[in-house]
């Protein structure tokens with residue numbers, strides 16, 4: 001098929017208490033995130049013994065994809081590399097080169113466009129290839145999949161299951177949440193000629209598709225886990241504030257679907273299962289958090305389908321009218337200036 005491997009490219013997370021601060025420093029290097037925010041987030045990790053579930057979940061998802069590849073008779077070894085923590089993508093790519101890989105597909109663990117969700121993975125690819133230098137494997141990134149029917153149906157079933165846990169109350173409110181980003185980053189998301197806001201538009205579209213499939217007429221789209229200095233505007237409302245607002249409107253039960261994420265990483269198990277759930281409990285509201293799609297068998301099918309679609313040059317199976325995006329070679333952006341990193345405030349006055 002012209003490819004020697006699949007590189008599973010993810011965010012990374014610490015796997016012990018001593019790894020938390022070095023990990024956080026990698027994530028926030030040069031990004032103007034205040035020290036206080038870093039220390040606060042470090043606390044969240046320390047509640048779990050300094051271990052984020054993200055690496056374990058990626059390894060489990062990779063095992064499922066390996067099984068699916070074998071079942072479909074596709075011979076493609078899968079390698080795991082991260083942006084911010086071990087196994088670091090630079091190291092993985094060096095090993096791939098040593099093993100004779102010349103050309104690999106890349107599956108990034110984000111379904112969406114935007115700087116943090118798409119373009120930054122292109123930068124990771126570029127950085128890793130530069131680090132490996134001469135003879136670095138060519139890397140072809142697979143497309144964004146927020147509107148793929150397998151993604152949508154896996155999330156929709158998880159939302160249905162969460163409603164069932166609350167006893168299928170007709171008044172239960174469905175709330176979709178995704179990682180907030182600076183308003184400036186969302187404005188810059190997508191090809192410059194197409195008006196920006198591609199990240200928030202795709203989140204809204206995925207929520208619409210999931211709600212339609214789950215038969216939910218009314219729902220909200222909100223944001224979580226904002227970072228950065230307080231004076232910089234990020235996408236709002238925040239999930240926790242939104243729970244207050246729902247309570248004030250008399251809503252008594254809520255289902256929260258982390259549609260912006262593929263797995264239960266730390267921002268899901270802390271910011272939702274802890275902070276948002278506690279706020280709901282404080283108001284006496286019933287609360288259920290819908291599962292993320294990575295543990296659904298359809299997720300492995302989705303990954304293999306994206307691979308086949310690419311190598312067989314088959315038409316993209318998708319439910320939205322947004323153009324196919326994200327599939328580029330060796331870290332090139334989708335278009336000149338696409339999802340350009342937003343200008344970030346300097347951490348210190350210049």
Ligand SMILES: CC1=C(CCC(=O)O)c2cc3nc(cc4[nH]c(cc5[nH]c(cc1n2)c(C)c5CCC(=O)O)c(CCC(=O)O)c4C)C(CCC(=O)O)=C3C
Pocket residue numbers: 011012013014024027028031033037038041052053054109110116117179180181182225226227228260261264265266267
């Ligand atoms: C859009 C988006 C996704 C979804 C797309 C995708 O999945 O890739 C995502 C995923 C994740 N974000 C994660 C963790 C963190 N994100 C941070 C900071 C930031 N995220 C941002 C955006 C996003 N982030 C932004 C604009 C920042 C500000 C700094 C910067 O501009 O880069 C910080 C720094 C501390 C803080 O201030 O929160 C941490 C620790 C983890 C791993 C959790 C674990 O360890 O299990 C995952 C999967």
Ligand SMILES: [Fe+2]
Pocket residue numbers: 179
């Ligand atoms: Fe993040």
